[in-house]
Amino acid sequence: xxxxxxxxxxxxxxxxxxxxxxxxxxxxxxxxxxxxxxxxxxxxxxxxxxxxxxxxxxxxxxxxxxxxxxxxxxxxxxxxxxxxxxxxxxxxxxxxxxxxxxxxxxxxxxxxxxxxxxxxxxxxx
Numbered sequence: 001x002x003x004x005x006x007x008x009x010x011x012x013x014x015x016x017x018x019x020x021x022x023x024x025x026x027x028x029x030x031x032x033x034x035x036x037x038x039x040x041x042x043x044x045x046x047x048x049x050x051x052x053x054x055x056x057x058x059x060x061x062x063x064x065x066x067x068x069x070x071x072x073x074x075x076x077x078x079x080x081x082x083x084x085x086x087x088x089x090x091x092x093x094x095x096x097x098x099x100x101x102x103x104x105x106x107x108x109x110x111x112x113x114x115x116x117x118x119x120x121x122x123x124x125x
Contacts, residue, residue, distance in 0.1 A: 013122035014073065014093030017102055021088060023112025026081035032057040032064050038108050039068045039075045046101035048072045048092055072096045077105075086111070091121070 029035075032055040043050050048070045055066030067076040073091040080086070088105055092098040106114065 013120075013124070014091060014096075015098045016091040016119040016121050017089070017098050018117040018119070019088040019090070019102055019105075020115040021086045021106065021109055021111035021113070022084060022115075024084045024086055024109050026061070026084060028109050029079035029081040029084070029086055030057065030061055030064060032066065035064050035066055035077060035079070036068070038105060039066065039077060042090075042101035042104040043068055043070055043075055045104045046092060046097045048075075048096040048101070070096075075101060093121075 036053055036055045040050055040053060049072065051069045051071055053066065053068040055064060057064050061081060063079040063081055065076075065078045067074055070092065072094050074089070075091075076089045078087045086109060088102065090098040090101050092101070102116075
């Protein structure tokens with residue numbers, strides 16, 4: 001397109017949240033379908049666009065690993081029901097709001113504790 005300027009919607013910058021959620025009831029950490037629906041809902045609440053998701057359960061009452069791929073990057077979760085623990089990774093760029101996604105996840109899982117690390121990512125470090 002000669003004479004026009006392409007505007008980039010998603011710049012190579014964003015917030016990467018790493019949340020260690022503890023003290024979660026085991027029943028909330030072992031159902032693939034429920035966790036997938038939760039992470040998809042969290043993405044939507046954050047204003048992100050879901051491209052694809054894949055979740056794997058390790059057996060009855062055992063943990064789940066899953067990822068929701070976003071146009072803005074991703075949300076992933078790894079759970080250990082036997083320890084009441086979930087590791088959540090949220091990276092989003094553009095106008096999406098990763099903190100909102102985390103709030104949705106925390107509301108649903110009701111952890112007793114949250115250790116949060118926030119990393120600002122950018123091509124212009």
